[in-house]
Amino acid sequence: MSTVTLDTITDAVINHGDKGESNPRLHEIYASLVKHLHAFQREVNLTTEELEIGRQFLTRLAQPSQDFPMGEIHLMTDCLGISELSVLIEDKDNHGTTEMNVEGPLYIPGLPERQNGDLMGEIGPDDKPMFVRHKVTDANGKPLVGAIVDVWHPNGEGFYYVQRDYLPEWNFYGRFRTDANGDVWFRTVVPGDYSVPTSGATGSVLEMLGRHSYRACHVHYMIQAADHEPLT
Ligand SMILES: [Fe+2]
Incomplete structure (x- = not known):
């Protein structure tokens, strides 16, 4: 032996x-x-x-909490730079098109279909209304018609709807489709910047490492079009 x-x-x-x-x-x-x-x-x-x-x-990372109903494993891989590194490796041969970005832990499949011009969620008293218009094109600049554009972001307070019981379902989550010119447009609010919740396992480690836990305000997109690679 x-x-x-x-x-x-x-x-x-x-x-x-x-x-x-x-x-x-x-x-x-x-x-x-x-x-x-x-x-x-x-x-x-x-x-x-x-x-x-x-x-x-x-x-502890795997335990669901109010802030992260599916646990914090995804969040931790973000904080360790693992998510970003995977995206950079996958995107390294991308020349000239919009660069990929991390999906983040709060994409939820099955986003509700919305029409161009729709309001995406509830506007709070202190929120700043925002109008957004995008054109989706191929690598040569030709507009893509009928591309699926998934959009999600936190409300003005910095909370995604799944993080607070009082927020309506699908608040500031929506699926749009580009029109004949490749355009999508919608009404929403300026998303709040937010901190990774420090009550959980990830937050406690960030604190011990002397790392701040804030993310700059941002809007997430996932775009899919026939015969093209999806873009996040
Ligand atoms: Fe986010």
């Missing part, structure tokens, strides 16, 4: 199985992940006590 040592454990874990015969891509990712995780443990001399703190942290 072979004995696993400090020098052999990484290869032992990677090669325990069919070495990618049944799923080469999964094995490629798995082998690299194990290699880098083990290297990280060695580099920081991770103690068993610290590992346990890490396990509890990951468990």
Whole structure:
């Protein structure tokens, strides 16, 4: 029986199985992940006590909360730059077209269809009304007719509707379609900037690292058109 040592454990874990015969891509990712995780443990001399703190942290990340009904795993990958890096890798051969951006954790499939010119949500007393018009074109500037444009953003207070019970369903979420000129337009409010909730696992780590938790105000888009790559 072979004995696993400090020098052999990484290869032992990677090669325990069919070495990618049944799923080469999964094995490629798995082998690299194990290699880098083990290297990280060695580099920081991770103690068993610290590992346990890490396990509890990951468990907390997966718990749903009012602010993140699907848990905070997506948020944490955003805060670690992992989401952005994946987008940059995927978008690296993009020349001259609008660059991709992270989807964020609060895209919800099944957005309600809205008509050009519609008001997207409830205007609060302190909100600043905003009119938005966009033209969707292909890489050569030719307008794309009938492109699907999903739009979502927080209200003027900085809350997406799923984060507060008092907000109406689909507040400032909507799906539009470009007209014969490739245009979409809608009425909405200037979204509030918002902080990542510091009550959760992600917020507490940001605080301990001395990182601020605010995001500049922004509007999310996801655009799909026939025969074209989707754009977020
Ligand atoms: Fe956002």
